Amino acid sequence: MPDWKLPFDRHSESATVLPGETQGGLGTFGGVYTPSILTILGVIMYLRFGWVVGNVGLLGTLLIVILANSITFFTALSVCAIATDKVVRAGGAYYMISRSLGAETGGAVGIPLYFAQALSVALYTIGFAESLKAAFPHINQLYVALVVTSLVGILAFMSASIAIKAQYFIMAAIVLSLVSFYFGHPVEETHIELWVNNKAPFWTVFSVFFPAVTGIMAGVNMSGDLRDPIRSLPSGTLWAVGTGFAIYMTMPIFMAMRANSNTLIAEPLIMQQMAVWGPLILLGVWGATLSSAIGSILGAPRILQALARDGILPKWMSFLGQGSGPQDEPKMGTLATLVVAIAAVCVGDLNLIAPVLTMFFLTTYLVLNMSAAIEGFLQSPSFRPSFKVHWAFSLSGAIGCLIVMFLIDAVATVVAAIVVIGIYFWVRQRELIVTWGDVRRGLWMALLRTAILQTDHTDDTKNWRPQLLVLSGAPTKRWTLIQLAEALTHNRGLITVSSVLPVGSRDMAKQAILEKRIRNYLQRRGVQALVRLVTAPDPFDGAERLVETYGLGSIVPDTVLLGDSQQSSHRDRYCQMIANLHRAQRNVIILRENPKLDQNPFLESRHRPCYIDIWWSGGMQGNGSLMLILAYLLRSNPNWQDAEICLKLVVTDETGVQAAQANLDNLAKHLRIGALSEVILADGRTFATILKKSSMGADLIFLGMASPGEVFMQSYEKLQNWTENLPTSIFVLAAPGFDFEGVLGEN
Known part of the structure; x- marks a missing residue:
């Protein structure tokens, strides 16, 4: 794979952007808060929020808002913890997950997340076309959506900075539209319907609404373009979540006071009829849908770029990791995203696309929360976030995501799990070599510590299995010994391949290098084994020393496997060693070929x-x-x-x-x-x-x-x-x- 990481590239692994630096890039307001809040206050709010209130009533809507925002809030806390522990570079959520749970998990979530962001472009441009058709009934909605999607893609391809600056004007239009709505008027005589039991089930309505609160990904995805991501990501994300929650908790009250449920369901642009000046709502709809589409088409290519640069994608797709210009803009990724978005536009149904996005985003949120929960639980010295979050909050967010996924659609959840697991094993079998560590080793160490402390020295016949110490010398010369050990254990017991080196033949550093070479040799031949080398005046003393000292707690080799002694001059010492191993209460197995x-x-x-x-x-x-x-x-x-x-x-x-x-x-x-x-x-x-x-x-x-x-x-x-x-x-x-x-x- 081409090496896109240049020594002084600010997107490289070695580059570090520290708080307080004046280096170019986006700030908290422009880089995180603005794209996040503009995506939160988007097409779902303008075109589907009335439908939500009409289907489940005021209390049902408030419950949906609280549940959805709780998941988003816990995820935002997890994002804050991870973001303040390490510099988050291009790729956003994918970068966080891959650096915490490994490249395989990052790829398994990152690829669906990319498609979720790419499909979001279609969601928002379809919403734009739908609102335009409501104002001008004679236009063709599909053609409008295709044209707008193409224009948004061209804008992002030409200049990301222009697209980002345009969001400030769009935010002003959204603020004016909300003011016009809140100071509006009823459209009919009605009474507040607290609970409504219409056609759409509660969790179906939830799945349609949930993409409205996933806007935090828009800010996270721009992490590689931030001037100070450690400071900007937490503050910008939490302010966006809080602002969106306040608006979504108050809007249903006004809607329930101004129209009955049937009207709210039948009229996608009911906000226009309630506003002081209706055109401002249209302006807000168009601005929100376009800004959200811009945010998604800026974020998705950056995820794709990070996936390609980390080697997650096949080698023939490595060109998607290319960057252009001083800002390293992913133009090839933008073109690919545009193709995906146009294909989704041809489907043309908001209610069909929104639940698919919900599953993708919930999967990402679940794994993000698990990353933060595991990091916090293990308490590794390397995990020192300045924004501290107890691991229980992150775990609660992960559990909430999983429960909601099953409640929305159990079949879709299982399908999503199969897709993620399939991608995981696809990435894993490629045996990628990465330059970063992850929490998996820490997790195994924590489990190992618990297991060792729980395992006492009492003989247990029910759970006995051979823990083999193989005195093989050089594995290449006595490979049959290792084959016998592998055949006896077959993933049930531990094998330690050992050798005794003459005193002074190698120093400690060279000995460690030799151990690594032997481990690699065993792995290439499909043998899972530990390796231990010692130095001793003669091989018999070394073997006895190994048996005496090797092991951890009660986990010690109980069976010694060695080859037959062919030299009569050494046989007396050889038999003495066997007697000493027997007195040390070890089983002895001798292979004679x-x-x-x-x-x-x-x-x-x-x-x-x-x-x-x-x-x-x-x-x-x-x-x-x-x-x-x-x-x-x-x-x-x-x-x-x-x-x-x-x-x-x-x-x-x-x-x-x-x-x-x-x-x-x-x-x-x-x-x-x-x-x-x-x-x-x-x-x-x-x-x-x-x-x-x-x-x-x-x-x-x-x-x-x-x-x-x-x-x-x-x-x-x-x-x-x-x-x-x-x-x-x-x-x-x-x-x-x-x-x-x-x-x-x-x-």
Whole structure:
């Protein structure tokens, strides 16, 4: 993607606009308050507010105004908190969300928000055309809307500064129209209807009205053009919300006093009939619709520009991130927005477009509130807003948005959620590399802290799973160990890939770099694992030190996985290490491969079906139970789900074959792991002979190790001799004292 962020570009990530600077840009009144209040006092107020009062009555209207403004107010508080913590650059709400919850969430909300702003252009130009047709019935409403949309787009394309300055004249016209309305007169004899039960349901009316209070986005979207966004966004936004609330709470009273419900519903321009001088209302309608359309067509391209510059959009759309002139105006984005708006104008129905906008804006408000709530709840040192808002207020705003969305239209809410989630995963699978942090790590850290403190050191057979410490050395050389660990855990337990480095081979900085390289290598190969490197005089001391010190609270590796020792000169120290790990109450799993067979049972392309042999001895205590658990964990992995587990037991007395077979069958049935059983009569043969003949065709062979004692090295060497020239074997030594029978449900 082209790098649009120049070193001295005031829109770049590195540029900082501090309070008090005299650098060029818009102030609070012109950049935030004016576009916000002009969008709030827009087409819905002039053309649909009477319809709202007529459908739900005075009290119903006031309730709608309070509910809608409460959501907007809580969202405004969240915006203030985020805006006073960091400099908000181009992109407004998208910028805030992406820098708080990550690029994926920002993109998931930013793309629908862009379309909401682009559709708003159509909403306002259709409103303009509708009011013009009411005054001049013979004109074609669609053609007027198309022409006005095109003119608004051309104005924004040519010069954003001219469009912004025009808003001051429009504000004067709106003020005059409101004065004319408030000092107006009744249009008929009527009595105040507190509650009305007409055709439109309450929440349908709410959905039509709600876009009237979403004007705060107009100011937020201009964040990249503000001289001092940290100061201007909070004050300008809150003043706009307060002004709009005061007007929307008083207007219904005058409307209910001056006309009955049927008239209010039937006459879109009822305000004109009530005003002292009707043409001023038309002037206000035209001014409000045009100013709102201008505000939307100025805001939407800036969101699109920010999305393109952050790489959220596909690479072929990166041209939309281009800026023109000293003000970095998004002219390519303006043209794209104009196309979207013209397409929406062809739909031509205010009542159809308004609810769609409501869902888009409510989704944005919900995520904005969640961003502020999470930031406030985590209390990260990096989140230090000068405008402090308790996280409960932001959470209340988010919950309010969600409830209202379902009350308006549950199906549309689910569809909106599917769209947002779909965009989220679409952005995520592209694995964008961003230069900013977000709260997700802080959220996981808070959950991790709670989980660790809630997890005690008491043995829990019900929730046991292997937490593996893999002594792999260089992962590329002993990759089969990591494959076995991945097959055993399969997203259930933690894997830590570890290696012991010689003392003095690397300093701490180089060691951290090597850990990062190993993590990246594991991620590229699809393995989720932690990485830990230590330095020690020899690898055995390092392994013992890892087991002794590695972990956090009760979350420590309970199982050590390592490779077989091939060098006889190191075998004594190797066996001593195993004995020390056993005394430290760790399970030990040793993988012994046969390089002569060139066999890797953990490859996805291996032959099927596959066979796992468990050589049974010593009953359910210790090694027997752990081998069964490990075999079961392997088969619950999708790559091993067709594996056939076979319990094999050698007996020396022919009279005991039937009893042993019955006991083994009963055990396999009781354990519910789908294992077969086979009792083999020794008939004078050694165990080594029986093992070689019976397991030569297996893919994996499980064998238990004797508890470490004085002759442990000799017993280990015996295992090595037994499995020479056999397929991959796994030696298992269970930790002393742990109830593996309880894990299998034998208690």
